[in-house]
Amino acid sequence: MLNVDDVVISLAHARTRIGRVSVAEEVADLLRERIIEGVDEPGTQLLETEIADQLAISRNTLREAFRLLGHERLLEHRRNRGVFVRVLSAEDVADLYRVRRVIEVAAVRRSKEAPPAVLASIKEAVADAERAAAQDDWKAVGTANSRFHQALVTLNQSPRLDESMRHLLAELRLVFHVMKNPRSFHEPFVARNRELLALIEAGEGQAAAGYLESYLDEAEQMLLRAYEPTG
Amino acid sequence: MLNVDDVVISLAHARTRIGRVSVAEEVADLLRERIIEGVDEPGTQLLETEIADQLAISRNTLREAFRLLGHERLLEHRRNRGVFVRVLSAEDVADLYRVRRVIEVAAVRRSKEAPPAVLASIKEAVADAERAAAQDDWKAVGTANSRFHQALVTLNQSPRLDESMRHLLAELRLVFHVMKNPRSFHEPFVARNRELLALIEAGEGQAAAGYLESYLDEAEQMLLRAYEPTG
DNA sequence: CGCTAAGGATTGTTGAACAACTCGACAAGA
DNA sequence: TCTTGTCGAGTTGTTCAACAATCCTTAGCG
Known part of the structure; x- marks a missing residue:
């Protein structure tokens, strides 16, 4: 876990770096990390x-x-009231999955033209997830899973879509933390990622698209079931 | 003597005060307008x-x-050098059209489930473009065309995708200004919009998707041809 | 001709100040 | 009791002036 003092120290150190960016961006990076880690x-x-x-x-x-x-x-910025760590509604979650279906499905549909480097990064993410699952490290599985989907999106070959996906996944982290049992949420998808990879490698864009569609539907349902009661 | 108008005015004034956003956002709106209009x-x-x-x-x-x-x-922010109105490269234009193909094609693919209100706004944009074209007002045609594509995206029923599209179209405005002859760029698409609308109304999602795909390909080519020499 | 140093201009960041606003507490009145 | 008015503490919104850091140009030098 991060603690504030460590953060201050690392910040002070980082500022002496030569290739440093603006302080505002450093602080944004720091806060972003804390938010998506659930601190x-x-x-x-x-x-x-x-x-x-x-x-x-x-x-x-x-x-x-x-x-x-x-x-x-x-x-979330509420004028004259302050800034708050965003609270996602069920409708937000549904919207995020709508966007995922659009961007990710479009990506895998282009499986046939997948560059080797992209295939490699997808493969790596799948293997990482399997490794982490074998070690019962479900937080690491979640991280690898994010990398997997981020890698899928690069099939679109669009820097802007890559960035959208990065933001989208960060936003989803706000929800993942409500999962009491990360294993039950991540476990089913480790094998599915492997299957999806197989379809992509085979150049079966259409099949991969269909597979991913139901994959995302199910993930959304699982998330909403765990989320609605608390929200 | 008080009269009704005074009351209405003071209420309206109060309303603007209540609904008013921060100065920074107002300024952002102002600058955005200037940039988009090419000032x-x-x-x-x-x-x-x-x-x-x-x-x-x-x-x-x-x-x-x-x-x-x-x-x-x-x-564009260049550290320690200042901010500049963004200059899009040909690669940027290509990327913007990649995103359009993903988001807009996914939208029209769902033609069958199009809500009446969405269909109405699409229709309206088509009609506006035709009207403006008949009057040789090609700037208005461009505006209506933007509204047409923005309306298409609402078929996705996703607020986030709507916002992405808004930003994307604003960014594209940076390029449109290089067009010496807006008529030659906009004219071909007035009729195409009408045809696309017909496919959507018929619920022919697949056909609409294919049609839009080549529509966007051609628009991209036209833009790049006019852009490359100057860039 | 190329390199370096100095100077000017612009951005980056700070700290303090005050205005504007929110919200809860409490009192006054119906 | 319920509503309304008022007050004050706390927080954000915005401004201002100052200085540091950085970039760009140019003049001087070898």
């Missing part, structure tokens, strides 16, 4: 003065970082 | 002090607006 739970208010003091940066700089994360939908 | 040409540097003075706002607030537009890819 700051959805609904938590992030107080400007408090965080600015802790990170030893000015409020103005912090506000720039907030803007960035707001645009990524990880933070 | 500030691609490549133009936007000086912080100069614009902040002109708009009578602080540099900090202006920088927040810059961030917003940077995230929409209308501005």
Whole structure:
């Protein structure tokens, strides 16, 4: 687990790097990490003065970082009330899966033209997930699974779609944390990823598209079942 | 003596105060409009002090607006050098059309489940384009055409995809301005929009998808031909 | 001709100040 | 009791001035 003091130290160190980016972006990276790791739970208010003091940066700089994360939908900005870690509604989850179906299915439909490098990264993600599953490390399975789907999207060969997918997966992390039992959520899909990979390697774009469609339908249902009661 | 108009006006005024957004967002709206309309040409540097003075706002607030537009890819941020109106490369244009093919084709594929309200807005955009074309108002044709494609995307029933499309079309405006002859670019598609609409109304999702695919291919080619020489 | 150093311009970041707004607590009145 | 008005503490919104960091140009030098 991250703790604030470690973070301050690493931040101070990072700032001495030569290729450094703006402080606002560094802070955004830091906060993003905390949010998708679940350190700051959805609904938590992030107080400007408090965080600015802790990170030893000015409020103005912090506000720039907030803007960035707001645009990524990880933070919610309520005017004159503050910024809060985004709370996703069931409708948000449904929408995210709508987008996934559009972007990911379009990707696998182009299996036939898949570049070797892309195939390799997909394969690697599948293998990583299997390895992690064998070791009962379900958090790692989740990470590998994200990489798998991110790799699928690169079949589209579109930098913009890649970025959209990155943001989408980060947003989904806000939901994953409500899963009490990550194993039950991730386990079924380890084998499915392998099967989907086989279809892609065979150049069966149409079949892969159909397979992925029901794959995503089921994932969405599982997530919504676990999510609705609490929300 | 009070009269009814005074009351209405004061209420309207109060409403604008209540609904008003932050200064940064207002400024972002203003700058976005200028960029989209081509007032500030691609490549133009936007000086912080100069614009902040002109708009009578602080540099900090202006920088927040810059961030917003940077995230929409209308501005390019070069660290320690300033912000510039984005200059799209041919590769950018190709990528934008890749995204369009994914998002728009997925939309029309669902023609069969099209809600009446969506069909109506698509129809309206087609009619507007035809009307504007008849009056030789090619700028209006372009606007109607944008609305047409934006309406197509709503077939996906996804707010996130709607927003992506809005940003995408705004970004494309950066390119449209290089077209010396807007008529030659827009004219061929007025009739095509009508034909595509017919396929959608008939629920021919598959056919509509194929039709739109080649439609977009051709539009991309036309744009790239006009763009490459200058770029 | 190429390299370096200095200077000017612009952005990056800070800290403080004040205005605007939210929200809860409490009092006054129906 | 319920509603309404008022107050005050706390937070965000915005501005301002200052200085540091960086880039670009140009002048001087070998």
